[in-house]
Amino acid sequence: xxxxxxxxxxxxxxxxxxxxxxxxxxxxxxxxxxxxxxxxxxxxxxxxxxxxxxxxxxxxxxxxxxxxxxxxxxxxxxxxxxxxxxxxxxxxxxxxxxxxxxxxxxxxxxxxxxxxxxxxxxxxxxxxxxxxxxxxxxxxxxxxxxxxxxxxxxxxxxxxxxxxxxxxxxxxxxxxxxxxxxxxxxxxxxxxxxxxxxxxxxxxxxxxxxxxxxxxxxxxxxxxxxxxxxxxxxxxxxxxxxxxxxxxxxxxxxxxxxxxxxx
Amino acid sequence: xxxxxxxxxxxxxxxxxxxxxxxxxxxxxxxxxxxxxxxxxxxxxxxxxxxxxxxxxxxxxxxxxxxxxxxxxxxxxxxxxxxxxxxxxxxxxxxxxxxxxxxxxxxxxxxxxxxxxxxxxxxxxxxxxxxxxxxxxxxxxxxxxxxxxxxxxxxxxxxxxxxxxxxxxxxxxxxxxxxxxxxxxxxxxxxxxxxxxxxxxxxxxxxxxxxxxxxxxxxxxxxxxxxxxxxxxxxxxxxxxxxxxxxxxxxxxxxxxxxxxxxxxxxxxxxxxxxxxxxxxxxxxxxxxxxxxx
Numbered sequence: 001x002x003x004x005x006x007x008x009x010x011x012x013x014x015x016x017x018x019x020x021x022x023x024x025x026x027x028x029x030x031x032x033x034x035x036x037x038x039x040x041x042x043x044x045x046x047x048x049x050x051x052x053x054x055x056x057x058x059x060x061x062x063x064x065x066x067x068x069x070x071x072x073x074x075x076x077x078x079x080x081x082x083x084x085x086x087x088x089x090x091x092x093x094x095x096x097x098x099x100x101x102x103x104x105x106x107x108x109x110x111x112x113x114x115x116x117x118x119x120x121x122x123x124x125x126x127x128x129x130x131x132x133x134x135x136x137x138x139x140x141x142x143x144x145x146x147x148x149x150x151x152x153x154x155x156x157x158x159x160x161x162x163x164x165x166x167x168x169x170x171x172x173x174x175x176x177x178x179x180x181x182x183x184x185x186x187x188x189x190x191x192x193x194x195x196x197x198x199x200x201x202x203x204x205x206x207x208x209x210x211x212x213x214x215x216x217x218x219x220x221x222x223x224x225x226x227x228x229x230x231x232x233x234x235x236x237x238x239x240x241x242x243x244x245x246x247x248x249x250x251x252x253x254x255x256x257x258x259x260x261x262x263x
Numbered sequence: 264x265x266x267x268x269x270x271x272x273x274x275x276x277x278x279x280x281x282x283x284x285x286x287x288x289x290x291x292x293x294x295x296x297x298x299x300x301x302x303x304x305x306x307x308x309x310x311x312x313x314x315x316x317x318x319x320x321x322x323x324x325x326x327x328x329x330x331x332x333x334x335x336x337x338x339x340x341x342x343x344x345x346x347x348x349x350x351x352x353x354x355x356x357x358x359x360x361x362x363x364x365x366x367x368x369x370x371x372x373x374x375x376x377x378x379x380x381x382x383x384x385x386x387x388x389x390x391x392x393x394x395x396x397x398x399x400x401x402x403x404x405x406x407x408x409x410x411x412x413x414x415x416x417x418x419x420x421x422x423x424x425x426x427x428x429x430x431x432x433x434x435x436x437x438x439x440x441x442x443x444x445x446x447x448x449x450x451x452x453x454x455x456x457x458x459x460x461x462x463x464x465x466x467x468x469x470x471x472x473x474x475x476x477x478x479x480x481x482x483x484x485x486x487x488x489x490x491x492x493x494x495x496x497x498x499x500x501x502x503x504x505x506x507x508x509x510x511x512x513x514x515x516x517x518x519x520x521x522x523x524x525x526x527x528x529x530x531x532x533x534x535x536x537x538x539x540x541x542x543x544x545x546x547x548x549x550x551x552x553x554x555x556x557x
Contacts, residue, residue, distance in 0.1 A: 108438070117417060
């Protein structure tokens with residue numbers, strides 16, 4: 001289980017540009033939860049994921065993963081628990097390295113790296129076996145540089161790399177946003193099957209309401225650094241895009257009336 | 264060009280090639296422009312020379328020089344990663360500090376190594392004249408260093424170093440502390456440069472505080488010349504290309520110094536200008552080739 005308690009994150013704290021990005025956010029993520037996170041721009045979705053990954057340190061609050069307090073752990077140390085796929089397909093792989101080299105790097109996630117050979121001959125069959133289900137023919141291109149692959153292929157490779165060593169938590173930050181609709185659908189199918197196959201605890205940020213509704217067992221809506229809506233199971237399954245938009249709208253209205261009162 | 268001059272250029276090419284491998288490691292692998300080398304080359308020379316003049320083995324001198332170079336590089340990388348000083352500025356700060364430190368080490372601006380033992384002393388008993396043996400010997404040393412570097416870059420740690428220079432966010436999210444990799448990498452780079460400096464001092468019979476001026480430019484010229492002429496398709500090829508580039512660079516300089524046009528001749532002080540033109544030529548050659556092949 002992953003537990004986030006009273007988390008706060010500021011940017012440019014104390015300056016005129018101060019942004020209170022995450023506000024008193026608390027949340028428990030159960031083992032095996034597949035949570036989709038939606039919200040308008042600036043709601044703090046990506047910041048929330050970055051805080052979990054350790055890219056940004058929290059200003060206050062705590063994060064525990066599997067009973068371990070990781071609040072003060074740097075990003076590289078938390079990596080032993082976390083698999084990550086970024087929005088930018090170029091971000092998750094090393095363009096100058098071969099597919100095999102990239103996978104070998106991912107295979108050592110969270111472990112010591114020593115002076116033994118980077119890509120062992122015995123690993124190649126394992127890499128092929130994990131690439132075959134993608135149906136992209138990458139299993140025959142282990143020596144090709146990752147930089148030669150298309151955006152969709154690189155994102156598929158990143159998905160495989162992020163889950164090559166089973167992560168306690170899989171973070172997907174709008175990982176289909178930069179892809180064309182057809183490729184995005186393929187990556188989404190891949191996401192569904194990999195998460196289901198390994199029973200991975202997953203947090204997925206998306207701007208696409210259909211995606212948010214069709215994937216996962218739990219949906220979280222964020223607004224201005226807070227969670228304003230959190231549904232799971234049957235309640236989520238019954239949700240429609242209209243219902244979500246209504247929820248969004250009512251939040252916006254509430255804010256307008258707040259501002260009027262304060263004004 | 265005489266055979267004697269050519270063998271001299273080869274010898275220099277291998278010696279300075281080891282330094283250029285260090286420059287390749289920071290400039291190309293880690294994407295960390297590092298000017299520390301202008302200080303760590305004379306640092307290696309100074310430490311190596313003082314070890315010999317205080318009565319110790321020249322081999323111990325090489326070892327201590329290498330260690331000192333590593334510390335100098337690590338200092339630059341720590342300034343950058345831990346104290347968040349821009350890499351270029353961090354390396355300049357270490358470089359100017361080393362000027363003072365090198366004078367302290369030598370207790371003066373230079374140390375002469377006349378009549379003292381060097382790694383070449385043992386070679387004299389082999390028979391052939393020294394000017395013929397030394398290029399062979401330095402070839403073997405450069406080949407060994409190149410081989411070890413190629414091996415290292417294919418290990419798990421070496422691969423993490425390549426990834427650190429290419430995509431820092433990616434390798435961090437795979438659990439690598441990139442600060443440590445950069446500190447070790449820049450340290451290793453300067454260890455190579457200092458090792459090269461110690462060998463150069465033993466070869467030319469003196470260590471001088473000013474012998475490092477222009478090291479980074481010579482290193483970059485070798486790396487770029489090598490890539491342009493020999494290619495960089497694989498890590499192994501790119502590493503060998505550095506040594507090839509270094510030999511080309513030293514040969515070009517020897518040729519330039521031997522050129523007489525009527526009353527005009529190049530002097531050693533023209534070397535910087537020649538180097539600049541060589542680098543410009545190497546950088547623009549691929550572009551010109553494309554333009555003329557159309």
